[in-house]
Amino acid sequence: MSDLTGLTIVEARDGLRKKSFSARELADAHIKAIEKGRALNAFVTETPDLARKMALESDRRIASGEARPLEGLPLGIKDLFCTKGVLTTAGSHILDGFKPPYESTVTRNLWDAGAVMLGKLNMDEFAMGSSNETSYYGPVTNPWRRKGANTKLVPGGSSGGSAASVAARMVLGATGTDTGGSIRQPAAVTGIAGIKPTYGRCSRWGIVAFASSLDQAGPMARTVRDCAIMLKTMASHDPLDSTSVDMRVPDYELAMTGEVRGLRVGIPKEYRLDGMPGEIETLWQKGIAWLRDAGAEIVDVSLPHTKYALPAYYIVAPAEASSNLARYDGVRFGLRVPGKDITSMYENTRAAGFGREVQRRILIGTYVLSAGYYDAYYIKAQKLRSLIARDFDEAFEKVDVLLTPTAPGPAFGIGEKTDDPISMYLNDVFTVTVNLAGLPGLSVPAGLNDEGLPLGLQLIGKAFDEGTLFRVGEVIEKAAGPTSRPQAWWEV
Amino acid sequence: MTTAVITTRTDQGPLIDGATGKWEVIIGLEVHAQVLSKAKLFSGASAEFGAEPNAHVSFVDAAMPGMLPVINRYCVEQAVRTGLGLKAKINHSSIFDRKNYFYPDLPAGYQISQYKSPIVGEGEVIVDLPGGRAITVGIERLHLEQDAGKSLHDQHPELSYVDLNRAGVALMEIVSRPDLRSSEEAAAYLKKLRAIVRYLGTCDGNMEEGSMRADVNVSVRKPGAPLGTRCEIKNVNSMRFVAHAVDYEARRQIDVIEGGGKIAQETRLYDSKKGETRSMRSKEEAHDYRYFPDPDLLPLELDVDWIASIQKTLPELPDDKKARFMREYGLNAYDAGVLVAERESAAFFEEVAKGRDGKLAANWVVNELFGRLNKEGLSISESPVSATANGAIVSMIGDGTISGKIAKDVFEIAWTEGGDPKEIVEKRGLRQVTDTGTIEKAVDAVIAANPGKAEQAKAKPALVGWFVGQVMQATGGKANPQAVNEMLKAKLGIVG
Helix, strand or coil: CCCHHHCCHHHHHHHHHCCCCCHHHHHHHHHHHHHHCHHHCCEEEECHHHHHHHHHHHHHHHHCCCCCCCCCCEEEEECCECECCECCCCCCHHHCCCCCCCCCHHHHHHHHCCCEEEEEECCCHHHCCCCCCCCCCCCCCCCCCCCCCCCCECCCCCCHHHHHHHHCCCCCEEEEECCCCCCHHHHHHHCCEEEECCCCCCCCCCECCCCCCCCCEEEEECCHHHHHHHHHHHCCCCCCCCCCCCCCCCCHHHHCCCCCCCCEEEEEHHHCCCCCCHHHHHHHHHHHHHHHHCCCEEEEECCCCHHHHHHHHHHHHHHHHHHHHHHCCCCCCCCCCCCCCHHHHHHHHHHHHCCHHHHHHHHHHHHHHCCCCCHHHHHHHHHHHHHHHHHHHHHCCCCCEEEEECCCCCCCECCCCCCCHHHHHHHHCCCHHHHHHCCCEEEEEEEECCCCCEEEEEEEECCCCHHHHHHHHHHHHHHHCCCCCCCCCCCC | CCCCCCCCCCCCCCEEEECCEEEEEEEEEEEEEECCCCECCCCCCECCCCCCCCCCCCCCCCCCCCCCCCCCHHHHHHHHHHHHHCCCCECCEECCEEEECCCCCCCCCEEEECCCCCCECCEEEEEECHHHCEEEEEEEEEEEEECCCEEECCCCCCCCEEECCCCCCEEEEEEECCCECCHHHHHHHHHHHHHHHHHHCCCCCCCCCCCEEEEEEEEEECCCCCCCCCEEEEEECCHHHHHHHHHHHHHHHHHHHHCCCCCCCEEEEEECCCCEEEEEEECCCCCCCCCEECCCCCCEECCHHHHHHHHHCCCCCHHHHHHHHHHHHCCCHHHHHHHHCCHHHHHHHHHHHCCCCHHHHHHHHHHHHHHHHHHHCCCHHHCCCCHHHHHHHHHHHHCCCCCHHHHHHHHHHHHHHCCCHHHHHHHCCCCCECCHHHHHHHHHHHHHHCHHHHHHHHHCHHHHHHHHHHHHHHCCCCECHHHHHHHHHHHHCCCC
């Protein structure tokens, strides 16, 4: 039996169907990889017993011809998704010991489709971060290293554990969430694929909220097609989430024809930043060339309000977060640090329970919603948001899809940017626009830079046009060449 | 919370005396009315009152991580129905906002409410006052919001307990304009509002259980002067307390101003035991609620046809019913007003009056039935004498089968022993004597026994009353008083 952890979801699905190996064998191989990869700190909670139990049920179903769409496929779950009876931390001290008595809709969809849970993945605290360094459970290390160097690099964030575990072959795929780039940026810097679907495509029910109007769950996997397969199951209309959309979920694989002839690909000039590394520009040009060679029509477009996206995002997201995180008060669940009265109990609990970045964003959010500042910040940011969305609407009158870099650079070293929040926030410069407009965005692995680090290209689509993103994404993926694999330096 | 500041009243209200002259008191009410609904506003949990603590709490109510609100369509319908009942503008698009503050009985750390875009806009309520006067009170808005839970401070020496049964229950906040000018008007407004929501079936109006409570805004001014600084008295839970709180607060403010002080805008608490209001927090200590649109909920868009279909199901409301009672039954404004105050009373009356003399029925119901119910502290639905039985009594009075006096006896028997009034009359031989022969015999006997008085009566016709009494006594009260009266007049030779 070959290395089962090296398979894609497509290959594993076929292998299970053909009974080349059992779900139990597939699960065991991944459980072993997780044990050997603990140095990466990708998991907060491993659930091997649960995985084996689920795998046995999958084997039973496969044997009896009752296999479901994701039968026996072992996945990792970002620790922002509530999983029934399994510790759910959101990467925060304040959720100490929190075992939800309910299952999020997205993970419920996955388990109902036969997927197997390997455990809960590390992440930036409350999904606030771009490097997975704000986690109470410590930073995650990127499986990739610069050529000839031992420097530990970040896996991006906030879905850093998801990205690292997929890249390191510890899971076949993982769930992520993306509020400002938290799926796409880590996917890009770990050489995997990841999509933030259209807002409303996946239910937010049971996902610990960061910024409700921006949060969206999505898959992260080693190929674009694997993401398409996962999203087909993750997405659903959920009456429990008023913002989830009542629209049929298409079979995305059917859209993946490999054909992009005549497709109009927009290149937004505002995404060419001053001081952007040359390798990012080179990568972008490569992507443009690949699509042109495949028969697509390249069109220059303008998204004039792009420069306001990051400031608008850092008002809207903290504002919503400051309110969403008020429920962590030590009264009903999680951490409680006693105090002499109720106010000091709140203060003690929240001071101890939230890390610095979360506290910073709660303060920013509280400030921008305060009397006298609301109009100047929050309302203005909402207006900008409308303008940004309108930019996209106008662009999509001329083109079918937009191509941009995913992140402004490759993975950086752990600790390199932690003292400089602004430079950290800049990691999201190409991705936040998509969240503000509620559109789908796919990051596609597009090769390695000169230092041997992965880079990603982003495709932005019209609302609910994920199918086109997968189709174009796969074309780029193929043109970029076979997926490289990091050296397993971390294995003990 | 959302206090109206523009009055629509142009007339001057009753004035109160102060040391420096007359004062006018200006009052506006923010009434919180619990929506009559089986489930809470954003969770499927039961909204029932009186369960064991924390028996009706869903994960949404407890604000567990990842939980999301979903609007209860029926609560929206109830709010629209109430708005229509207040003749108010229904806003086709409204927005739910978060009102942020920390308190243990507010699990999410915010209350979902409506701030800038409420579901219902301007309307009005006509309030009848004693003496036949009526005022129109402007309604500024009605919005939907969640109730909070309850903190229990008396269960443990050091700790407080929290009961979340009420957390998330739907409330309608109905904000009046500062159009009320006396404690009497304030109480009458609240009473009328309560009648309207009870007619509509949108709130049970049970103030003891807290289904209806009022925040009372009070200020005073010299007649004609601009509005003074107001104080808000929180959570007053009976009409009597509202009236009392207004009187106390108005007097307090007048005393402060006349003593050279200034009224500070603040939130006050009404202590019903001590009968006073006390400062809770000043404007400076007021929370910054950081309202913003709840991103978990889409704007509430109402379909015009849906609103129209609710309008069609509206019951006849007190004002219309009162007008109809006056028109159809010939009732006076007072009786009609008393009868329509409760939907059940009005329905009861109509059953009693059906096919009978409406005025007679109203007179009977208002004086006899209500009198007795009030005495026993019973509600109309608890009356031991049914509408059918009361109707039978009214019928028998109407057709002369029994006199009004006997009717009271029959009612008393039906009340205490039960039974069909007709049977009571027959079995106990209470039927009024209309047989002329029998009456004549009694009349003749009384005249014969009192020749002197009979002589005097010719000159002093009022004495006939004494003779009537004697005849009635002689016939055991069963003689028809009208017939007796006429016969006596004839026999005594009294003209007219």
